[in-house]
Amino acid sequence: MTGLCHRISVLELPTVSPAKVIKILESDFADVSSSEKSVSQEDIKFVHTLEDNIQQNQQGHLEMPLPFRERPHLPNNRVLALARLKGLKKRMGRNPKLKDDYLKFIKDILKEGHAEKVDSQPKEGEVWYIPHQGVYHPKKPDKIRVVFDCSAKYNDVALNDHLLKGPDLTNTLPGVLCRFRKYPVAVMCDVEKMFHQFHVKKEDRDFLRFLWWEDGDIDTEPAVYRMKVHLFGAASSPGCANYGMKYLAKQNEKDCPSASNFLKKNFYVDDGLISLESTESAIQLVKESQELCARGNLRLHKFISNNREVLESISDSERASTMKNVDLNYDHLPVQNVLGLGWNVEDDNFFFEVSIEEKVPTRCTILSTVASIYDPLGFLAPAILRAKEMLQELCRQKLGWDEPIPESLRPRWESWIRDLQNLKKVRIPRCFVPPDFGKYKKIELHRFSDASSHGYGQCSYIRVIGEEKIHCALVMGKARVAPNSIQTIPRLELTAAVVSASVSQFLKEELELKIDEEYF
Secondary structure, eight states: OOOOOOOOOOOOOOOOOHHHHHHHHHHTOOOOSSSOOOOOOOHHHHHHHHHHHHEEEEOOOOOOOOSSSOHHHHHHOHHHHHHHHHHHHHHHOOOOHHHHHHHHHHHHHTTSEEEEESSSSOTTTTTBBBOEEEEEEETTEEEEEEETTTTOOOOOOEEEEGGGOOOOOOOOOOHHHTTTSSSEEEEEHHHHHHTSSSSGGGGGOOOOOOEHHHGGOTTTTOOEEOOOOOOTOTTTHHHHHHHHHHHHHTTTTOOOOOHHHHHSSSSSSSSSEEEEHHHHHHHHHHHHHHHHHHHOOOEEOOOOOEOOHHHTTSSSGBOGGGGGOTTTTSOOEEEEEEETEEEETTTEEOOOOOOOOOOOBBBBHHHHHHOOOOOOOOOOHHHHHHHHHHHHHHTTTTOOSSBBOOOHHHHHHOOOOOOHHHGOOOOOESSSOOOTTEEEEEEEEEEEEEOOSSSSEEEEEEEEEEESOOEEEEEEEEEEEEEESOOOOOHHHHHHHHHHHHHHHHHHSSSOOOOOOOOO
């Protein structure tokens, strides 16, 4: 019995040295880079390419070209796509669920007009066949996502090598979360299949060809199809989708000012988060945002709110799946995931899900554990700092990745792991002020920074003064280990003060609140 093995691609990841880990731990909080985003010549070209060629097609979708560095002349890589398709066929034979989910996915994108069958012969050098594969999210095992591998190389060429990524148009995640905490009424939603709602110019679609079996019959010869939309896997797609969202918002800012501002500033990729002062303004914004998005054939759905009147104003089909069977008169509102943070909608507070697997403590498992704790606003910084300090010590000792940690460190690590379970009890109110607080008279930001020989950091609080009440809330924190090189305490304290100043600038730009006074 003989067989042939075709090597498709090999990716070798460089080993991570202890010195690199220490550098990350120490530089991650240095904040020495400018807060301003740099714009390269390629970024300028990306924007000009889209600016000059974006238009609305007959179906109502915004249509953009593929933003190439220079229009490429590519080799015919059909043999690569065919080899990958044969591998996919074997996987389907071993996994009936994969086959059923894959067939349904392709059938849906053809039915929805996101892809089309082609018989025409394109110009030589202006065609590319993209291999594809199905992946499942660990937390969504029933939902497949077909990813097109635009990084697959043939003759040392890949489609992504020729595409411009464009400037970073994504709003900052901490900024979106901070604005989500400003007011008592919270609303969250999602753009349905965001990338697929932005179409590709017809003359560029042959670069997005793929092979598939007609009518899903995997025993026939594969036919040629091509995507009509910007797809998962292309380096340019996130930039194009973000540009399209902001373009749509700008085109409609006179008719729908609130919704336009929502689309421009309060979306993180396809997730929209906003907080508002009143129920009426929230209901109006939801309606206005849906109307604005519909002008570009975008559908806002999966709505969630902590306000039952807002939820009642939204049709059942447009609510999040967890909200559809909820009796708004009696049932508790369920917990949700907000950009990776747990949100108890009923109690309106953030919580942290900590799931730690029992493993032999090594430098590798400690790094994995620390990295698995998601904390974008630094609420858990004091707890995580202790683990990073242990990791730094292991790197100093140049312990191997898979060597068990020294007995001298084991009690500290085990104590930290036990204490980690207490993070599940931490609750952070989503809104900076209680619902019955009343009108604001004055808003202050207070910052505390300090340092020791082990670490340094800062925490920022908002202090809101009302007509009868005063309320304080933690906005965000930051903490990192002290550098290995010997530093004086005054120097570390100055570094912490610099961080406080940097966070101050960030919050004044992102919070969009009138800050009356600021204290350091």
